[in-house]
Structure formats: structure tokens, C-alpha cells
Amino acid sequence: MQTLCVAGAAAMASTAAQAAMVDEKDPQAVGLGYQADATKVDKAKAPKYAAGQNCSNCALYQGGSAAAGGCPIFAGKQVSGKGWCSAYAKKA
Numbered sequence: 092m093q094t095l096c097v098a099g100a101a102a103m104a105s106t107a108a109q110a111a112m113v114d115e116k117d118p119q120a121v122g123l124g125y126q127a128d129a130t131k132v133d134k135a136k137a138p139k140y141a142a143g144q145n146c147s148n149c150a151l152y153q154g155g156s157a158a159a160g161g162c163p164i165f166a167g168k169q170v171s172g173k174g175w176c177s178a179y180a181k182k183a
């Protein structure tokens with residue numbers, strides 16, 4: 092039981108050290124049509140979206156191959172590598 096608690100505390104500490112994830116309901120995220128799961132992007136609302144596009148292959152994504160990372164569009168927060176927003180720019 093004690094081991095579990097220590098592991099839980101360590102997990103919480105590492106979460107706190109990382110920037111918060113962008114909330115899809117943030118006004119800025121809504122304005123940019125950000126979705127944490129690119130496959131859920133509504134094509135009717137985001138005509139620019141094409142299947143296969145996501146943060147991890149966007150030129151602005153700073154997370155490398157990590158599941159989440161920074162994006163200058165959402166300063167101080169993290170976006171999901173599987174996410175998408177209308178500022179998407181294909182990585183060269």
C-alpha cells in the first residue's frame with residue numbers, strides 16, 4: 092500500500108512539473124478548432140483539415156516524437172501529438 096502511495100505521489104509530482112494540456116474548451120482552442128484527437132475534427136467546421144494531419148507532423152509542434160509537447164500557438168501549454176488546429180502547417 093505504501094509503495095502505491097509513493098508511486099502516486101511521484102506521478103503527481105511529474106505531472107505538476109509539466110505544462111498543462113490545452114483544453115479543447117479554452118476560448119483560444121475553440122477559436123482555432125483545436126481537437127486533442129485529430130480524427131475527431133469536424134471537416135464541416137475545419138475545411139483545411141486533411142486526414143493524416145496532426146500536431147506531431149506540424150512544423151510548429153515542439154514535442155518531437157513525444158505524445159504531447161509545446162506549441163507556440165498555445166504558449167505555456169502542451170498539445171497532444173494526435174491533436175490538430177487550424178494553424179496546422181505541414182512539417183517540411
Ligand code: SF4
Nearest residue numbers: 146149152162176179
Ligand atoms: Fe498542433 Fe500545429 Fe495547431 Fe500547434 S499549430 S496545435 S502543433 S496543429
